[in-house]
Amino acid sequence: MILGATGAVGSQVLDQARKDRRFETIVAPTRRSLAAPGKVHNPVIPFDLPLPQANWWAVDAVICCLGTTLRQAGSKPAFYRVDHDLVLACAEQARAAGARVFVLNSALGANPMSRNFYLRTKGEVESAVARMGFERVVLARPSLIDAKREDNRPAEKLGLMASRLLAPVIPKRYRPVSAEAIAATLLRELTGGCGVITLESEQII
Template identity: 50%
Template sequence: MKLLVVGSTGLVGRHALTLALAHPQIETVVAPVRRPLPAHPRLLSPVVDFDALPADAPWWHVDAVVCALGTTMRIAGSEAAFRRVDHDYPLAVARLARAHGATTYALNSALGADTGSRVFYSRVKGEVEHDLAAMGFDSLTFVRPGLIGGDREEFRAGERAAMVVLRALHPVLPKRWRINPAERIAQALIDAAVHARPGMHVVSSQALV
């Protein structure tokens, strides 16, 4: 199969890209990026502007999409900028891939995703799930981790503090509130793309511990 991975330079996306390139059922991986990736014989990594994606690029012809795009309010700087990365970009990728024949989409969403949430972050995650569900993918999977464990390129003080607390409480915490390793999240995304079960599915944080 041919797989499109977006967000391949982020924490979860890096693991998803590594897994995809090693997977025996994935012949080609397309990873559009803002800066070039190291060369690999099975990788095509076009440099793009996510605000102006090339609608007719031949590399949109894929079987499935794994989307690990995401940011934080601190990095984005405003609600509008956050929504653009976590809502608009995943939808733009979905529309173009779907228009070129993709039938499967797997999204790294978040615990608590809900269109009716009073929390802006959770509401945006719920809205992107809702809008993706209307696009007609044969197989659609939302992976909903809680706090993601792993080494990020950028420093996130709030997440670092939360990690310390959650690791200390790990033995007594309910599974849904435990740290979800980035590798487990990435594996769930790749599995969803490869197996392409018909219908809409949710992978909960409990399943990612």
């Protein structure tokens, strides 16, 4: 299952997964219909709480790329509802239906004790998912995501421009990471040993 399949990273995960022979069926619930023929099952749902009960939650593994921004959400409570409540509700549905693996696209600096609201939210989600009983949990923490986006994010664009110019002197952990590289890493991390694995930005290649 791919959650957030219309986003910058999620769309890359979907594109790469469709070409991967390891996957028999890909479930990608979205708010709007995807142009994704073949082995992609695309339930179109409101994607809000409460989530619908459906048999398509029964998957082996989940890659979660759900997320918004404070600007898009309009308020901290609205942001928290998406990046925390909705993510955890999806994880709970999939786990109850038998999913064994959960791979989360989180953020550099995620920490439930952070004073930064965004990073604290991401950290709280990481901690909650890690306690849900999945056999394997992977927490990927990319730095700035280098990708073409449909929405306008001026601050992010400025950050990416500065990071590209200063890349030779910026530590690898803080350099922008392409959406393609993140997607490839998330898909690769679906398999491996049991436990909770954290991937910092420099490990996303």
